[in-house]
Amino acid sequence: MENLRIVILGRQGSGKGTQCLRLGESYGVIHISTGDMLRAAVESQTELGQKAKAIMDAGDLVSDEIINAIVAQRIGMNDVSENGFILDGYPRTASQAQALEEELLVKGLKLDLAINLEVPVSEVTQRMLDRSRADDTEEAIRRRLEIYENETTPLLEWFEDRNNLVVVSGLGPEDEVFSRLKGVIDGIISEN
Ligand code: ADP
Secondary structure, three states: OOOEEEEEEOOOOOOHHHHHHHHHHHHOOEEEEHHHHHHHHHHOOOHHHHHHHHHHHOOOOOOHHHHHHHHHHHHOOHHHHHHEEEEEOOOOOHHHHHHHHHHHHHOOOOOOEEEEEEOOHHHHHHHHHHHOOOOOOHHHHHHHHHHHHHHHOHHHHHHHHOOOEEEEEOOOOHHHHHHHHHHHHHHHHHHO
């Protein structure tokens, strides 16, 4: 089939970042992580980074307008048109899902698959407390999960309505989760 275009949804701490990195390498598609892009902007103190830092530290979402522009620009780059993408951390709101759909539509493209990497709230909370990243204070974790439930969970229905959604359990060892994800993606590839 032609290039794969995949979205991965999953709560913070679901292991989505690690799995997306491995899947990107394994299938030769470009891993686009909005969190990584924003952290890089903070690190290099760009104008965007300076705006985003406080928002990220508080566990809030950067505005749809900003994030949609960043992703549209990234998706328009040659490496992504040539190899496809695996989107990690985007879309997270209804407006982002809509923007992505429109962005792909004007390019004559569509999404192949949306995967929900499912890990329950209790488990992801524990995992995040254990990894102790700088922005993983207990308050920020609680806030980020709450925003996820409110803003991102409704997208499951959005993708289901478009027959794009597959749910994969993110529980168990990393390699096992990876095999599960590969199984689903290989299935899509063989259908096309
Ligand atoms: P997490 O999944 O733990 O929130 P990410 O690396 O995906 O970690 O994102 C880190 C932060 O970057 C988020 O808390 C949010 O502030 C911002 N961010 C990332 N992706 C988006 C997005 N699609 N929309 C708005 N803000 C985003």
